Each structure stands twice: as structure tokens, then as C-alpha cells.
Amino acid sequence: MAKIGIISFAHMHAQSYAACLNALPNAELAGIWDDDAKRGRKMAREFGAKFVGNLDKLLASDIDGVIICSENMKHRSMVEAAAKAGKWILCEKPLAPTVKEAKEMIALCKKAGVGLGTAFPCRFAPTLMDARAQIQSGAFGEILAISATNNGTCPFDWFVDEKLSGGGATMDHTVHVADVLRWIMEKEFTKVYCEKGNLLHKKEIKTDDVGMLNLEMEGGIQVSHIASWSRAKSYPTWGDVTLEFIGTGGVLNVDAFNQKVNVYCDATMSTEWAPYGDNPDMGLVGDFVNACDERIAPSVTGEDGLRATEVTVAAYKSAKSQKMVKI
Amino acid sequence: MFSNRQQQVATGKHKAMNVALIGCSGMGRVHAEMAANCGLKIAICADKSRKAASELAAKYGAKVMTDGFKAAASPDIDIVAIATPTTTHLMFIEAAAKAGKHIFCEKPFCRTVAECKKAIAAAKKAKVKLFVGHVVRYFHEFEAMKAQIEAGKIGEPGYVKIYRGGLFPGGPKSWFANYEMSGGVTFDCAIHDMDWVRYVFGEPERIFCQALMRSKPHLMDYSQSNIRLKNGMIATIIGTWAHPSGFQVKAEICGDGGMIQYDSKEAPISTLMRDTGDGPSMVVPGSPVAESPYQREWEDFIAWVQDNRTPRVTPEDGMIAVKMAEAALKSAKTGKPVKL
Structure with missing residues (x-):
């Protein structure tokens, strides 16, 4: 039995994690605890939990671990506080907007002897686990090229405020795919070229909402990736994670969240895709709870978070210099 | 009671003209049929392979030739249609222009921009019309997407992605397998979408591209282009000749007020053939239309030749598409973006 606290509900994923903890x-x-006390109290009521008005008090309590879902720029200081209190930590992705902060967080946790995990739930999605098993079985031979997408609707709020997020869609929607591909291929990214821009929300936001990346993985595998907040408000779902693997033995296509039934509702005059697949957050949170119980590192580590951040940081550098950048 | 009145495919509105076709496999066969549907006479079928030329010539009662230059210069010919490997386009264009013939040239226009320039100069000097078959501009689904954009349905477009391809064309001995000659999927296939993106959204600023271009253990090419347009838009163009079977086209256009998606797999006709022991069964998606896009490009070309009506594709368009594809290949080779 592990006692877990949640630090901040700024990222909406916190609500899903809270539901998983309850389940x-x-x-x-x-x-x-939440630096927005009003939001924190509301969430505490919703999930039948105690609101603690002071972070130090929460960290001084007998909890085993914390899940941190604050704005990206606040991750580092909250991880530091939790590590110093000896708590196990699951940090929302991206682990940090900069490589320096990510490295510091890893070092702090190492020094404190606590486990640090990065919240990459895709690793617990049965569709992606199946894809990984198929690629690793060797049935598709040598993988030579990959096309990926992670599209979504614009989250607005602090996500589009660079002072709090550290970056736009290119950061938000590259880290998942970067991690998934590292995990499936068991290879690192070596280079990236990136074009990005605010192309779809010029009047509303200042950050980039589309990033198109050309990457290379170890062994010269060519990878393209589209990170975007491009789904229309009227689109029937939040977005996608898609992967196409081109191998010497064949082609594997993944549309990771394409587990849905089509719903046509007259009352709302809308078309919706109702999902039926498993909730990958259950696997992610379950893994963290086990890690807290057993005092071991979570499966998806801080280093995994760092590797993904290295990719996004290099992508932003490339977008600025218009050159391919080494990772 | 079970028969419809025969649909008239040929318009018959054009003056009869004589066509010499150079290149009688693949696209050559398609262009012969389209030209004939326009009411033109296929007078000469020329191909290095006498067999290929004879087979097609028999269908139209045409003369068989194995020398393309001779075909291009034959006195009773009005139009020369070229459907040979890309690297041979220029020499046949120059021969046809010199003989005063109008020219229909399959895409890609030529293998290099320098060749395109020579071809355009030759046609200009001879005062003949030179058309490049960028047929995607005439595809109904692409027209429908363009119309929706122009009707403002998705607001201001900011991002476009087009995916096209399937299995490697031709056999191992086909000219497509010679990447220097064909330019692979980037130059021969993705060029369609480079042209369409420019046609609908505007001029390109720079291109970054990765291309596989493999010969072993299988012939495989896979191309991922990242294009910045002058207006700031980003375009992703993925071309594949790396699939073991099939053919698919997908498009997605995102605007500040909506999105458009198209997928050729969502076709009105699809078939599954029972395995009779003769080989694997096939899945062939189809989207029949009364007038094929190839027919419409020929109608457009002939209206230019006969009525001087400006066609949808100019030779300069064909040249800029080559410029984009050349830049993509250069980028793939150097690992650097190429400015246009």
C-alpha cells in the first residue's frame, strides 16, 4: 500500500492520475497541494482527498510519493522539494523544458536516493506495447524509416505561455513520440531538423502550434514527426499518435488511439468517437505505486525524460538556425 | 430494360488531329486512350521495344516505330505525346518542337531545371504548345479539397500533409530502379504533391528531405519532405515506394477554422478476390468517375492547342515542380535544407 500525494492540477492529466490512484x-x-488553492480544493472534493494548504506540510506527511502536474517551468523546484523530503516522484512530461534542469532534477533525486519517473503513459498503451513486440520480434526485419504524428487540439491556458510552458506544440507533442520510438527501437536519436511556427492560432497564442521534424536515430534510421495542436475544435476526438514503420520485412502502421465507435448524436448535432481502449494512465500510475512500495525506480525514468527533452531542445535550436542539429 | 444508353466518353468537340506517342508502356497506354477519347487519331506508336509499340498500335490502327525521333518528325503528325523515362524527355521535346509539333509530356517535365529551361526555350522558339502532365491538379478529390479551402471552410490554411505511394513501380530492371535516372519516389511521385502544394498554397521558400533510395535487400524508397512556403505555411510530403503492395493517397489540410482529411482507402469500391490457387488475392480500391483526371488533363491540353485557352498547368509550373524535387534530392544527399 502506497500513499501518494498530487502536487498541482495545472496539467489536466492530474485528474486522470487521481482517478487511477482511487481505482x-x-x-x-x-x-x-496546488499553488492555485481554489483549484486544489475543488479537485480534493472531486476525488475525495484531503487538501493540504502548504507544500512543506504535504511533503512532511507520511506519504510515500508524489505526482507532480504543475506547469513545466515549475517542475524543477517541486522535484527538488519532494526529493529533499525523500519522496518518490512521478513528474508530468516534459520532465523539464531545458536539458540543464532535467539533469539537475536527476542529480537531486539520485543524491536523495529517491525514484524519479517521467509520465510517458504511451509506454503502457496496449496498442503501442503490441507494436513494440511486433517490431522487436524481428518480423519486420531491419527498420529503415519511420513516419510519426502526435496531433492534438490546442490546450491554451498556461501551455501557450512560454514563461510557464517553455515551448509550444513542438515541445508538448514531440516528447511522447520521441520516448515511444526510443522504447520501441531501443535506439537513441542523433540529429534533428525542425520547421515550426504559429500557423493556426495567430490571433490567440504566441507559441508554435505546428512543428515538423526530420530526425535520425542510431544506425541512420530516417524519421519524420509532426507535433501539432492542429485538430479543429469540431474534430471528433482530441488527436492522435500514429507511427508508420518501414522495414525490410514489411510495413507496420499504428494509430495508437484508434479504438473507437462512431457516435452520431442528434441532441448535440455532433459526431463523436467514443473510445473503448484501455486507459494507459492506469499502467503508468500502477507502475509508480509499485515503485513506491518496493522502493525501486519507476519503469520510465528521469533519464528517459531527459532524452526526450534533449530531442525537443535540439529541435527548437534547429528551427532557429535552420540547420540539422546534433542531439 | 437492363441496359443503360452508352455513356459518351469522347467529347467529339475537338478537331481531328494526329498524335505520335513515344513510349508505349505504363503511362503511354493511358495517354493513347485519353487522346483517342478526345477524338484524336493515334497515328504512330513508337517505343524502343517493337513489341510494346506493336501491341498498342494494333489497338488504334497506328503505325509502329522504334525510333522516337523519327516519330516526332513525321510529317502528318500534329501532336507528340511523350511517356518515356524522364531523362529522355528533353531530346524528344526538342525533336518534336523542331518539327513544329505540339507536345504533351508526362511528368516529371525533365530530370533537371537546366533541361526544363532548354525544353521551354525550344517550344517557344518553334511556337508550339508544351504541356506537362501534372494530373493531380485534375483529380476530383484534390479539386474538391481546393474548392473547400477557397470556400473558406477551414479558415486560413496553415499546415498541409500529403502522403502518396505504395509498391515499387516496375520490376528490378525497370528504369525506376535506377535512382540517378528516375530520382526515386521523391522525384517521380512526391513531385505530384510538391506541384499541388505550390498550386494551391503558393511558392516554396526551402525544403528539407530524407530519402531512403535502397536497392538491397529490396528495391525500396521512402521520402519525407519538410517544406516551408514563402507565406510561412509548412508542408509535409511523404512518398513511399517501400510498401509490399497496394497504393494509397492521404491528405490533410489544417486551417485556423477547421480541417480537411482525405484517404483513398475510404473508396466506394473495394474488392477481395478468392484465391483460386493462381496466386495471392488482391485488394483493389477504386473511385470511378465519369471523366477520368487523365481525360480532363488531355481536354485541357487540347483546348489550349486548338482554342488557345490557357491550361491549368504551364511549362513553368512543370519546371518549378522539378526545381522543388531537385532541391529535395539535394537536401537528402547533403542533410541540409535547400533554399529555393
């Missing part, structure tokens, strides 16, 4: 038999959502 898991070996976990307890033991406390919530």
Missing part, C-alpha cells in the same frame, strides 16, 4: 487497490490518494 488502484494498493494506492491511496493521501493529499493534494
Whole structure:
């Protein structure tokens, strides 16, 4: 049994993690702190948990670990506080907007002897686990090229405020795919070229909302990736994660969240895709709870978060210099 | 009671003219049929392979030739249609222009911009019309997407992605397998979409591209282009000749007020053939239209030749498409973006 606290509900994924903690038999959502106290109290009521008005108080309590879902720029200081209090940490992605901060966070956790995990739930999606098994079985031979997308609707709010997010869609929607491809291929990214821009929300936001990346992985595998907040408000779902693997033995296509039934609703005059697939967050949170219980590192580590951040940082550098950048 | 009145495909509105076709496999066969549907006479079928020329000539009662230059210069010919490997386009264009013939040239226009310039100069000097078959501009689904954009349905477009391809064309001995000659999927296939992106959204600023161009253990090419347009838009163009079977086209256009998606797999006709022991079954998606896009490009070309009506594709358009594809290949080779 592990007692887990949640630090900040700024990132909407916190709500899903809270629900997972409540659903898991070996976990307890033991406390919530949020620098937006109003939001924190509301969430505490919603998930039947205790709101703690002071972060130090939460960290001084008998909780085993914390899930941090603050704005990206606040990750580092909150990780530092939790590590110093000896708590296990699951940090929302991106681990940090900069390589320096990510490295510092890893070092702090190492020094404190606590486990640090990065919240990459895609690793727990059965569709992507299946794709990984198929690629690793060797049935598709040598993988020579990959095309990926991670499209979504614009999240607005602090996500589009660079002072709090550290970057736009290119950061937000590259880290998942970067991590998934590292995990499936068991190879690192070596180079990236990137074109990005605010192309679809010129009047509303200042950050980039589309990033088109050309990357290389070890062994010269050519990879293209589209990171975007391009889904229309009227689109039937939030977005996608798609991958096309070109191998000497064949082609594997993944549309990771294409587990849906089509719903045509007259009352709302809308078309919706109702999902039926498993919730990958259950696997992610379950893994973290087990890590807290057993005092071991979570499966998806801080180093994994760092590797993904290295990719996005290099992508932004490339977009500025218009050159391919080494990772 | 079970028969429809025969649909008239040929318009018959054009004056009869004589066509010499150079290159009688693949696209050559398509162009012969389209030209005939326009009411033109296929007078000469020329191909290095006498067999290929004879087979097609028999269908139209045409003369068989193995020398393309001779075909291009034959006195009773009005139009020369060229459907040979890309690297041979220029010499046949020059021969046809010199003989005063109008020219229909399959895309890609030529293998290099320098060749395109020579071809345009030759046609200008001879005062003949030179058309490049960028047929995607005439595809109904692409017209429909363009019309939706122009109707403002998705607001101001900011991002476009087009995906096209399937299995490697021709066999191992086909000229497509010679990457220097064909330019691979980037130059021969993705060029369609480079042209369409420019046609609909405007001029390109720079291109970055990765291309596979493999010969072993299989012939495989896979191309990922990242194009910045002068107006700031980003275009992704993916071309594949790396699939073991099939053919698919997908398009997605995102604007500040909506999105458009198209996928050729969502076709009105698809078939599954029972395995009779003769080989694997096939899945062939189809989207029949009364007038094929190839027919419409020929109608457009002939209206230019006969009525001086400006066609949808100019030789300069064909040249800029070559410029884009050349830049993409250069980028793939150097690992650097190429400015246009």
C-alpha cells in the first residue's frame, strides 16, 4: 500500500492520475497541494482527498510519493522539494523544458536516493506495447524509416505561455513520440531538423502550434514527426499518435488511439468517437505505486525524460538556425 | 430494360488531329486512350521495344516505330505525346518542337531545371504548345479539397500533409530502379504533391528531405519532405515506394477554422478476390468517375492547342515542380535544407 500525494492540477492529466490512484487497490490518494488553492480544493472534493494548504506540510506527511502536474517551468523546484523530503516522484512530461534542469532534477533525486519517473503513459498503451513486440520480434526485419504524428487540439491556458510552458506544440507533442520510438527501437536519436511556427492560432497564442521534424536515430534510421495542436475544435476526438514503420520485412502502421465507435448524436448535432481502449494512465500510475512500495525506480525514468527533452531542445535550436542539429 | 444508353466518353468537340506517342508502356497506354477519347487519331506508336509499340498500335490502327525521333518528325503528325523515362524527355521535346509539333509530356517535365529551361526555350522558339502532365491538379478529390479551402471552410490554411505511394513501380530492371535516372519516389511521385502544394498554397521558400533510395535487400524508397512556403505555411510530403503492395493517397489540410482529411482507402469500391490457387488475392480500391483526371488533363491540353485557352498547368509550373524535387534530392544527399 502506497500513499501518494498530487502536487498541482495545472496539467489536466492530474485528474486522470487521481482517478487511477482511487481505482488502484494498493494506492491511496493521501493529499493534494496546488499553488492555485481554489483549484486544489475543488479537485480534493472531486476525488475525495484531503487538501493540504502548504507544500512543506504535504511533503512532511507520511506519504510515500508524489505526482507532480504543475506547469513545466515549475517542475524543477517541486522535484527538488519532494526529493529533499525523500519522496518518490512521478513528474508530468516534459520532465523539464531545458536539458540543464532535467539533469539537475536527476542529480537531486539520485543524491536523495529517491525514484524519479517521467509520465510517458504511451509506454503502457496496449496498442503501442503490441507494436513494440511486433517490431522487436524481428518480423519486420531491419527498420529503415519511420513516419510519426502526435496531433492534438490546442490546450491554451498556461501551455501557450512560454514563461510557464517553455515551448509550444513542438515541445508538448514531440516528447511522447520521441520516448515511444526510443522504447520501441531501443535506439537513441542523433540529429534533428525542425520547421515550426504559429500557423493556426495567430490571433490567440504566441507559441508554435505546428512543428515538423526530420530526425535520425542510431544506425541512420530516417524519421519524420509532426507535433501539432492542429485538430479543429469540431474534430471528433482530441488527436492522435500514429507511427508508420518501414522495414525490410514489411510495413507496420499504428494509430495508437484508434479504438473507437462512431457516435452520431442528434441532441448535440455532433459526431463523436467514443473510445473503448484501455486507459494507459492506469499502467503508468500502477507502475509508480509499485515503485513506491518496493522502493525501486519507476519503469520510465528521469533519464528517459531527459532524452526526450534533449530531442525537443535540439529541435527548437534547429528551427532557429535552420540547420540539422546534433542531439 | 437492363441496359443503360452508352455513356459518351469522347467529347467529339475537338478537331481531328494526329498524335505520335513515344513510349508505349505504363503511362503511354493511358495517354493513347485519353487522346483517342478526345477524338484524336493515334497515328504512330513508337517505343524502343517493337513489341510494346506493336501491341498498342494494333489497338488504334497506328503505325509502329522504334525510333522516337523519327516519330516526332513525321510529317502528318500534329501532336507528340511523350511517356518515356524522364531523362529522355528533353531530346524528344526538342525533336518534336523542331518539327513544329505540339507536345504533351508526362511528368516529371525533365530530370533537371537546366533541361526544363532548354525544353521551354525550344517550344517557344518553334511556337508550339508544351504541356506537362501534372494530373493531380485534375483529380476530383484534390479539386474538391481546393474548392473547400477557397470556400473558406477551414479558415486560413496553415499546415498541409500529403502522403502518396505504395509498391515499387516496375520490376528490378525497370528504369525506376535506377535512382540517378528516375530520382526515386521523391522525384517521380512526391513531385505530384510538391506541384499541388505550390498550386494551391503558393511558392516554396526551402525544403528539407530524407530519402531512403535502397536497392538491397529490396528495391525500396521512402521520402519525407519538410517544406516551408514563402507565406510561412509548412508542408509535409511523404512518398513511399517501400510498401509490399497496394497504393494509397492521404491528405490533410489544417486551417485556423477547421480541417480537411482525405484517404483513398475510404473508396466506394473495394474488392477481395478468392484465391483460386493462381496466386495471392488482391485488394483493389477504386473511385470511378465519369471523366477520368487523365481525360480532363488531355481536354485541357487540347483546348489550349486548338482554342488557345490557357491550361491549368504551364511549362513553368512543370519546371518549378522539378526545381522543388531537385532541391529535395539535394537536401537528402547533403542533410541540409535547400533554399529555393
